[in-house]
Amino acid sequence: MGKSSDKAAGKAAEAPVQPVVLPADCRLAEVSALRGQLLDALKAPSSELDGAGVERVDGTAVQLLVAFCRDAKKHQHAVRWLGASDALREAAALLGVDRMLDLPAVRPA
Amino acid sequence: MSNGGLAQFQQVFIEESLEGLDMMESSLLALDEGGDAELVHGIFRAAHSIKGGAATFGFPEMSSFTHEAESLLDEVRSGKRQIDSAIVELLLRTVDCLRSMFARAQAGQPLNDEVADGLRRELAAAMGRGEPAAAQARRALDQADAWTIGFRPHPGMPAGGNDPLRLIRELGELGRLDVSAELDRLPALDALDPTECHIGWALQLHGPVKRDAITAVFDWVEGECDLSIEPVHGVSQAPQAAPAATPKAVPAAAAADAPRAAAGAASAESGSVRVSTDKIDGLINLVGELVITQSMLDTFREGVDASRLAMLEQGLAQLARHTRELQESVMGIRMLPIASVFNRFPRMVRDISQKLGKQVKLELVGEQTELDKTVLEKIGDPLVHLVRNAIDHGLETPEKRAANGKSDTGTLTLEAFHRGGSIVVEVLDDGAGLNRDAIVAKAVERGLIPSGEGLSDEAVADLIFQPGFSTASVTTDLSGRGVGMDVVRRNVADLGGTVVVRSVAGKGSTFTITLPLTLAIIEGLTTAVGEESYIVPLVSIVESVQVKADAVRGVVGGGELFRFRGEYLPVIRLHEVFGCAGAVRDVAEGLIVVVEAEGGRVGLFVDRLVGQQQAVVKSLEANYRRVQGVSGATILADGSVALIVDVAGLVRLQSRRKAA
Numbered sequence: 036m037g038k039s040s041d042k043a044a045g046k047a048a049e050a051p052v053q054p055v056v057l058p059a060d061c062r063l064a065e066v067s068a069l070r071g072q073l074l075d076a077l078k079a080p081s082s083e084l085d086g087a088g089v090e091r092v093d094g095t096a097v098q099l100l101v102a103f104c105r106d107a108k109k110h111q112h113a114v115r116w117l118g119a120s121d122a123l124r125e126a127a128a129l130l131g132v133d134r135m136l137d138l139p140a141v142r143p144a
Numbered sequence: 145m146s147n148g149g150l151a152q153f154q155q156v157f158i159e160e161s162l163e164g165l166d167m168m169e170s171s172l173l174a175l176d177e178g179g180d181a182e183l184v185h186g187i188f189r190a191a192h193s194i195k196g197g198a199a200t201f202g203f204p205e206m207s208s209f210t211h212e213a214e215s216l217l218d219e220v221r222s223g224k225r226q227i228d229s230a231i232v233e234l235l236l237r238t239v240d241c242l243r244s245m246f247a248r249a250q251a252g253q254p255l256n257d258e259v260a261d262g263l264r265r266e267l268a269a270a271m272g273r274g275e276p277a278a279a280q281a282r283r284a285l286d287q288a289d290a291w292t293i294g295f296r297p298h299p300g301m302p303a304g305g306n307d308p309l310r311l312i313r314e315l316g317e318l319g320r321l322d323v324s325a326e327l328d329r330l331p332a333l334d335a336l337d338p339t340e341c342h343i344g345w346a347l348q349l350h351g352p353v354k355r356d357a358i359t360a361v362f363d364w365v366e367g368e369c370d371l372s373i374e375p376v377h378g379v380s381q382a383p384q385a386a387p388a389a390t391p392k393a394v395p396a397a398a399a400a401d402a403p404r405a406a407a408g409a410a411s412a413e414s415g416s417v418r419v420s421t422d423k424i425d426g427l428i429n430l431v432g433e434l435v436i437t438q439s440m441l442d443t444f445r446e447g448v449d450a451s452r453l454a455m456l457e458q459g460l461a462q463l464a465r466h467t468r469e470l471q472e473s474v475m476g477i478r479m480l481p482i483a484s485v486f487n488r489f490p491r492m493v494r495d496i497s498q499k500l501g502k503q504v505k506l507e508l509v510g511e512q513t514e515l516d517k518t519v520l521e522k523i524g525d526p527l528v529h530l531v532r533n534a535i536d537h538g539l540e541t542p543e544k545r546a547a548n549g550k551s552d553t554g555t556l557t558l559e560a561f562h563r564g565g566s567i568v569v570e571v572l573d574d575g576a577g578l579n580r581d582a583i584v585a586k587a588v589e590r591g592l593i594p595s596g597e598g599l600s601d602e603a604v605a606d607l608i609f610q611p612g613f614s615t616a617s618v619t620t621d622l623s624g625r626g627v628g629m630d631v632v633r634r635n636v637a638d639l640g641g642t643v644v645v646r647s648v649a650g651k652g653s654t655f656t657i658t659l660p661l662t663l664a665i666i667e668g669l670t671t672a673v674g675e676e677s678y679i680v681p682l683v684s685i686v687e688s689v690q691v692k693a694d695a696v697r698g699v700v701g702g703g704e705l706f707r708f709r710g711e712y713l714p715v716i717r718l719h720e721v722f723g724c725a726g727a728v729r730d731v732a733e734g735l736i737v738v739v740e741a742e743g744g745r746v747g748l749f750v751d752r753l754v755g756q757q758q759a760v761v762k763s764l765e766a767n768y769r770r771v772q773g774v775s776g777a778t779i780l781a782d783g784s785v786a787l788i789v790d791v792a793g794l795v796r797l798q799s800r801r802k803a804a
Contacts, residue, residue: 063302066338074333080772080797094297094308098343101325102333111772111793129312131323131345 054083054117061086061123062093069096073103077112086138087118092126101132157197158246159418164190165246166487169239173490176232184227187235188217194242205255206245212267213238219271234270236491238263251324253346254292254374288375289352295362296326296344296370303339306365312345314361319351348376417517419477427477430470437462475664478518482560482569483511485524489531489558496535503542503552504535509559515567518663522639523569526632530571530655531556533629538575538653548650550574563658566641566683571655578647580604587613605645609633637741637792640666640683658683668759668778670786671737671750674724677786678750679759679778684791686738686745688753693732706747708738714798717749721773721794722787727751741792748789759788773797 055072058065076082084100107114119138127133168190171183191214198207213235219225241263245255293315297308315321326344336342349358358373441459448456486508497504515523539545539554546552557572584596587607596604607613611630636643641659660666660683668679669688689708696706696715704715715736719727728734728751736747759778764771764787775790 063339070333070336070338077333092309093302094341094343095302095338097309098330098341099333099336099338101327101343102330102336105327105330106333110796111770111790113770113772126309129316129321129323130309130343131325135325135327 054085057084057086057089057096057123059088059090061089061096062091063095066095066099070099073099077103077106077110079112081113081115082107083115083117085117086123087120089120089123092122094126094130097126097130097132097136100127100136104136154201154249157201158250161194161197162243162246164194165239165243166484169236169491170487172232172236172239173494175227176229176494181227184217184221188214188221191217203245203249203255205260206242206249209238209245209260209264210242212264212271215271216267231270234263234266238267251346252292252348252376253294254372256374257372288355289350290376291349291353291355291358292372292374292376293347293349293358294344294370294372295347297341297365298368298370299337299340299342301341301365301368304365304368306368308341308343308345311361311365312347315347315349315358318353318357318361319349322348322350344370417478417480423473423476427470427473430466430473433466434463434470437466475516476514478516478664479514479661480517480520481512481514482520482523482567485520485527486511486558486560488524488528492528492531493535493556496532500535501541502535502539502554504539505553505555507555507557509557510561513560513562513567515560515659515661516663519567519639519659519661522635523657523659526635526643526657527558527569527571529628529632531558534571534573534575534653534655538573538577540576544576562661566658567661569657569659571657572652574652577649577651577653578605578608578645580649583607601647605647608645609643639663640681642683664761666759666761666788667756668788669737669756670754670780671718671735671748672752672754673718673722673750674727676722676724677754677780677784678718678722679757679786679788680737680739680748681788681791682756684739684741686740688735688737689747690735691731693730696731706736708736708745708747711745713738713745713747715747715749716794716798718789719749719751739791739795741795744795744798746795746798748794759786761788 055069055076057069061069104114106112114137116137116139124133124138127136127138168187171187174180175183175187191210195207195210195214198204198210216225216231216235220227220231225231241260244257245260248255248257295308295311297306301308312321312323324346326346329344330336330342355373362369362371437459441456441463444452444456444459489508490506493504493506534556535554539556540548540550542552545554555572555574557570559570559572561568580596580601583604584593584599584607587593587604587610588595590613592607592610592613593599608629609632613629633643636657636659639659640663641657643655643657645653645655647653666679667682669682669685671678671680691706696704698704704717705712706715707713718724719729731749734749734751735753736749737753738745738747761776762778764774764777767777771787773790773794774787775793776788777785778788780786
């Protein structure tokens with residue numbers, strides 16, 4: 036069997052990745068770094084997001100999450116929220132994307 | 145009349161008007177090509193109906209706008225003015241503008257925009273008048289009980305220190321706010337500059353608020369966003385009232401729609417179908433037959449004796465026949481002629497060919513071919529892509545054509561027809577055909593293939609569908625069709641269809657899209673995996689083969705390959721993907737079903753084949769949740785649930801692993 040075929044099979048079952056933890060200050064200054072993490076997360080078949088610790092959030096961060104969730108949906112990549120703070124949920128609702136992000140209804144204790 | 149009642153009629157008015165606009169457009173195009181002057185009367189009547197209806201149903205802006213166009217048409221009709229291409233052009237733009245006004249009316253957004261204002265002035269100028277009074281009256285409104293606000297930040301707004309979230313929060317302090325985000329311009333994550341803003345918002349603010357209070361919120365971002373503020377009209381009720389007014393008559397529709405409700409695109413699709421009376425009469429007739437059969441079978445309630453067995457059998461046969469006919473008729477309600485998609489092309493071809501300085505004759509064949517409404521709505525964009533590419537890259541300029549001994553005018557044919565259980569849509573051109581050398585060169589440059597040697601013409605043509613092939617730099621007229629062909633293939637695959645290209649150098653190209661007639665029912669092959677059943681859509685199956693144990697080999701880093709007709713294909717063991725217990729593990733005891741999707745082939749390893757059957761697709765998402773590798777579910781005759789394998793998803797998953 037040729038070498039190229041060996042490469043083709045690649046990694047089979049991948050271990051679940053580390054959850055992406057959103058920073059407490061989730062605003063413009065952080066979005067570029069966060070985008071990198073989300074792009075990495077998309078490479079796995081599924082990912083977990085933790086937004087429980089978000090204290091401050093702005094439109095760019097919410098937009099980034101929307102783009103991520105939309106891409107995930109398109110590629111049938113499952114996204115699970117481990118938690119979402121009140122600040123995050125309020126921002127998503129104000130910007131009309133709460134259903135799209137599918138945030139958990141209540142913050143887990 | 146309550147607002148809800150008005151909204152119900154508004155919806156019908158909008159649908160009828162859109163049909164009127166289609167008619168206006170095709171008549172204008174015919175006029176432009178020297179058509180009968182009688183056409184002007186038809187155009188005038190359509191404009192007149194829209195004007196009258198708009199005034200009645202609470203769209204004064206649209207009524208006054210159409211009035212300008214109607215006046216112009218009236219002068220043409222009465223012979224005071226000669227129709228010329230400038231007037232046709234102006235009226236065509238008026239049609240476009242009205243279409244977008246209707247789209248905004250459906251979305252509950254303000255009807256007027258700069259384009260409408262500009263056109264209104266142009267129409268008035270064509271009539272030899274100044275700015276119409278209606279535009280001035282519009283500005284007079286300073287206070288209202290509800291406002292619609294269109295807010296589209298420019299990309300650089302966040303960098304300037306202004307956060308859309310803060311602005312919307314401030315708006316929310318003025319009154320109750322309904323927010324709808326517009327994501328149409330939001331790029332994919334890998335193309336997104338996260339420090340820029342690419343979302344827009346359509347907002348409705350309820351409460352007695354002055355215009356000044358709203359503009360004050362946006363004072364600081366003037367010049368950093370597009371903003372429109374308009375008092376609300378009755379149409380804002382439409383979204384709530386519409387579902388009650390036009391219930392989804394077909395349960396299958398929900399099943400088909402749910403998994404395919406594309407984000408963003410949904411607003412442009414109307415949720416109702418206009419059905420011919422003939423079809424409804426047919427349905428009522430069938431239901432009547434069913435009732436008769438049911439009452440006949442009912443007589444067996446008291447018990448069955450042997451003498452009446454024949455009658456029972458006859459009754460059951462009747463029931464089966466009527467159920468099948470009823471199913472076909474109900475499916476038929478969702479079937480619409482493809483003409484509604486084809487009709488947009490005469491205009492588009494005219495505009496593009498004028499822009500590119502090419503002469504193109506468009507031929508439409510089989511416009512009455514019917515297909516499922518959902519398929520119909522989704523096939524438009526891929527077709528637009530193919531037609532655009534055919535004119536841009538396929539057809540040559542008149543000079544080049546003449547030099548090659550062809551007629552100056554190129555022919556572009558759109559053809560639709562039924563073949564078996566599928567519908568076929570072809571885009572044919574008599575242009576230069578695909579340029580094999582250029583494609584091979586491009587593919588080698590992009591690292592898609594090592595060289596073009598030994599590749600059949602077919603295989604080379606197929607390269608244009610590769611994702612890496614479509615880049616903006618592939619737009620020269622020599623280098624074949626590159627732009628977004630992978631998107632075309634992806635879109636068609638999402639509908640469960642395929643697209644292939646045939647091309648003869650110097651003679652032209654044919655793109656053939658094959659689609660299932662409906663998304664609500666698929667032809668599938670039922671396979672057993674352990675104790676479970678999985679259905680593989682028939683369209684994606686290449687072959688089923690039994691292989692020897694040593695034909696499948698594991699490779700370094702995991703994964704397996706097997707040799708199939710000279711190429712190595714990855715093997716996906718369904719029992720591993722879906723975690724089925726008690727499945728066959730020995731390769732020699734099971735079967736490999738070779739499937740194809742998005743240009744890639746894989747082998748699915750299953751225990752055995754059970755048989756071929758039609759499966760009514762039920763949405764898994766609506767009833768449970770999305771599962772990777774599964775596109776839906778169906779109920780088998782014994783009442784158990786079988787999952788429908790998402791072949792494209794599995795192939796994608798496999799190629800992602802390959803890339804990893």
